[in-house]
Amino acid sequence: MVEDSGTKSGEVGRNLAHAAQGEAAHLQDPVYLEELRRQLQRFAVLQLGDADLAEDAVQEALLGALKSARSFNGRAALKTWVFAILKNKIADLLRARGRQPDAQSLLSSDEEHRDLDELFNARGHWRRDERPAHWEDPESAVHDRHFWRVFEACLDRLPGQQARLFMMREFIELETPEICAAAEISVSNLNVTLHRARMRLRECLENNWFQAGEAREES
Amino acid sequence: MKNCREITRLLSEAQERELSLSERMGLRMHLAMCRGCRNFAEQMATLRKICRAYARRDEGNSGRE
Ligand SMILES: [Zn+2]
Numbered sequence: 001m002v003e004d005s006g007t008k009s010g011e012v013g014r015n016l017a018h019a020a021q022g023e024a025a026h027l028q029d030p031v032y033l034e035e036l037r038r039q040l041q042r043f044a045v046l047q048l049g050d051a052d053l054a055e056d057a058v059q060e061a062l063l064g065a066l067k068s069a070r071s072f073n074g075r076a077a078l079k080t081w082v083f084a085i086l087k088n089k090i091a092d093l094l095r096a097r098g099r100q101p102d103a104q105s106l107l108s109s110d111e112e113h114r115d116l117d118e119l120f121n122a123r124g125h126w127r128r129d130e131r132p133a134h135w136e137d138p139e140s141a142v143h144d145r146h147f148w149r150v151f152e153a154c155l156d157r158l159p160g161q162q163a164r165l166f167m168m169r170e171f172i173e174l175e176t177p178e179i180c181a182a183a184e185i186s187v188s189n190l191n192v193t194l195h196r197a198r199m200r201l202r203e204c205l206e207n208n209w210f211q212a213g214e215a216r217e218e219s
Numbered sequence: 220m221k222n223c224r225e226i227t228r229l230l231s232e233a234q235e236r237e238l239s240l241s242e243r244m245g246l247r248m249h250l251a252m253c254r255g256c257r258n259f260a261e262q263m264a265t266l267r268k269i270c271r272a273y274a275r276r277d278e279g280n281s282g283r284e
Contacts, residue, residue: 039274116224124222131255138265142272151273170270176235195231202262
């Protein structure tokens, strides 16, 4: 970025000042901030089931992060930090409401095992009627508001822990080590949970959108 | 030889990490003869695109066309 402009000491100083500002520059980038806010909003709404509560939580998380803007070394660090704040707020709100997220995820683990057994036979091959089909024209689905309604309904059907981890990964775009740290789980635990979430989601989307109402030829 | 259940797990993990050479070879062999898993593999990529589009969608547009 900083090029030839001669390395006189005055200019070096100015460049350093620039670089220091650059660290927090993404916090002043309205386009980036808005995109981040949207991602966080999706996550919070789906966790809390309440758009107003979610908006407040996201707002507070972003403000909290802006206060410590200096300590970030890039967008990934900022995102992780904002998300950590948001996650704590959501946990507080859920607790205050008396919902026990952990109990919920314990309940679901039995159910999850049964799930996969329904999809595969004893040798681990797809059962005939569970075999994934070809999805026609997924590009146009994302421009259809009816599709998004189906998508949200499918997300809603995921067990709590699956939904949480899946959204951390796919909406907030956190990487494995960040999610494992935030959720206090092992990598293999995360992998198993994401696998199940994806199995469920793809099945739900296929049944309710990509194949809904179409008697498709099964060659 | 991996079965479909194991293959779907690998395909899911491929969304988080780069697979090893032997994993990729096992995958390729299975996909060559299993249409269900081929479709599943495509759907993993599609699902990611859908999620990115969803998270970035403008809230204000969600009620409109
Ligand atoms: Zn297969």
